[in-house]
Amino acid sequence: LALAPVIPPASTVDGFVQEFLNNLNFRQGVALSSSSQNDRYLALAQTVRDYLMARWLEDQRAQFERQSKGVCYLSAEYLLGRQLDNNLLASDLGGIAAEAMSVCGIDLDELRGLEVEPGLGNGGLGRLAACFVDSLATMSVPSIGYGIRYEYGIFRQTFVDGQQAEQPDQWLALGSPWEFPHPEAAQIVSFGGHTERYQDGDVERTRWIPAWNVQAVPYNYMVPGYHNGRVNTLRLWSAVATHAFDLRIFNSGDYAEAVRAQTFASNISKVLYPEDSTPQGKELRLQQQYFFVAASVSDFLDHHLADGFDLTKLPDRVIFQLNDTHPVIAVPELMRVLVDVRGLEWDAAWEITRGCFAYTCHTLLPEALEEWSVDLLGRLLPRHLEIIYRINEEFLAEVRETYGDDELRIRNMSIIAEHPERAIRMAYLATVAGAKVNGVAELHSQLLRDKVLPDFAAFFPGKFTNVTNGVTPRRFLRLANPGLSSLITEAVGPGWETDLDRLQGLEAYADDAGFRTAFAEVKAQNKVRLRHELLARDGLVVGEDHLMDVMVKRLHEYKRQMLKVLHIVSLYEGIASGRVAAAEVTPRTFIFGAKAAPGYAMAKRIIHLINAVGSVINDDPRVEGRLKVLFPPNYNVTLAERVIPAADLSEQISLAGKEASGTGNMKFALNGALTIGTDDGANVEIRRLVGDENFFLFGMTEPEVEALWSTGYRPGEFYQADEDLRRALDLIASGAFSGGDRSTFEPVVSNLLYDDRFMVLADFAEYIRAQREVDAAYADQDAWNRAAILNVARCGFFSSDRSMRDYINGIWHTPPAL
């Protein structure tokens, strides 16, 4: 019986109904007649799980048996989005489920609306991890995603008087049907304490005497492949105390003390840090990083290697991909386990370790590169500090061998920064230990080599590479845009979902008037759907037959939401002043979606300004029907799936050299929106593939930005020289959007006039020029739709499956196990 295969339920409507009712009755413990909507949703989720379970268990067994090389993706964030529809799509059960639910008198649509998305990430990095694990499963690549099961994900954003307010994200409150706890596979993770040397025969060894421990309890999530019968695992760790409750203290009446250990421990996986660019250097953050990394490394060594596995062969068995610097403490952790626990020699252990890691950098902002103070790291992880010191010593010895006593270079390349305080440069540690280091778009990887880590690029020839990001076409095209998906299938046949280059087949249809009409109809339908969504969700009214001008991404000054605001204010000022006839302005609805890190004051002011501008414009009869500014709160994956298919214009307007890649830009292009953008991140590759004529390029290039910066950038000069710019800034400064109170947005205006680190004023004129081209182009709907179809046809490259192929061929060497 033990070896008997697990039989999934019958893939028939009756089979599904039976399974559903079983779950409702026996798992939820309710009868259909008395069941709540949430009971029905949970039972539905459990039923879909049951259909995927057999594949999952078989896959786990087969992966262990095969012992072929696999990927362990280490990420502090996974922005998964809702699971129900994706799992129904992957298992091709959508039709059966809808029918089965109607047999039970249930509206599947209502149930899918109940799902709370797991917001276990901030933005680009977290969503990319989710797209990558989806592609790895769909490509049958042996892999495990490891991360943290935060009790509270990214905060829920609401607006109070137009200002961002944050509420805790209680995503687990109504149960989480997609997770499987495995307390039996818990790992012990230690912290603090000290190290001591001891003699082991003629070998001097080190042992770590920790001060305290916690348990890491794994929760498994299914990652189903698309129509390939495969299910990979995402294992997220939750922290609990080793001794949850002290009865003796409880009986002494000190209840808080009795559970202090539990509270202390569970704090580790309590909440996601909402920063996505500036590390706060908080101890709890380092605890979180070490917690999931230590649990993951031990989990893999303990549960995924065949008995008697020869650890020197580990690099042929696994690659740990470091999703930015957040999991880099895994490097000294593997060294500790190999040397202190498994008893290997240092050199043998280092040989293994540097063959097992690769590092992806996701940023260009110097302030986003993590550094941990030697004090903090030494106190929390004393053994790891020792190991990092030795790694650095041996590395600098090699540097010295190559360059001699070039002290400046030594200091510049040292993993240990000396000023302002002694700190560990985590990006340097990742680069020294990683077999490969990659950026996430060609320009980004070039700048990594030339500007961010030039010494390392010179010292480690062949180590630096590029893998341009991608997005999963299952969620962001097939699921989010069913209208366009069926048009594509009609045109190029089925199968493009797992072979996105087949979109090229659409090229010919760009010249087919009938297809253009059908395409335009789909876009119009998606706009109607969004109109209903925003009205129901936030009471926001999308303009009829408006150009949908969309900017959705985290709020950050380098992404330049302020440039978008100045464009809107400039249009409004033109009409309000009577200088421009309203009829001359292309009717536009501007949609913003953006969360600001709670501690990022300027970002929060800009959110306030966007809402303030919106409420004035939306209530001004002079621009009625011409300009609309909508800012639905709490932008997340679910809202993205609604907004992106309805967009005409995708705003990718960061200062050149600042956005590592962007992935929203890819999702918009694949959904038939045209991009207005700078030559930054992956915009460069999008423009190259879709053609200059199908892309609205503007602004300085990265070298021009460098040149202007180095010659001294004086934003005030641009203000003086550009009348439109001056009028727009003056209108904001006048208090026109703050009830006449000039002080409200003064900090935003003066920051642009006297600092403007991301050169909003310098690129304004060019941006306005490009926006006028957009107006002109949009006036010819047929030409616009032709360009939009060509964007879809030429963006198959931006599938995360292609990204995975690049990682597999260039970094991991983990061929699919078919």
Ligand SMILES: CCc1ccc([C@H](C)CC(=O)N[C@@H]2O[C@H](CO)[C@@H](O)[C@H](O)[C@H]2O)cc1
């Ligand atoms: C420690 C604070 C912190 C947290 C997250 C991050 C991330 C690296 C920020 C991030 O999400 N970067 C984005 O990663 C995407 C996926 O590669 C890129 O497409 C975006 O350009 C990049 O901003 C930096 C610093």
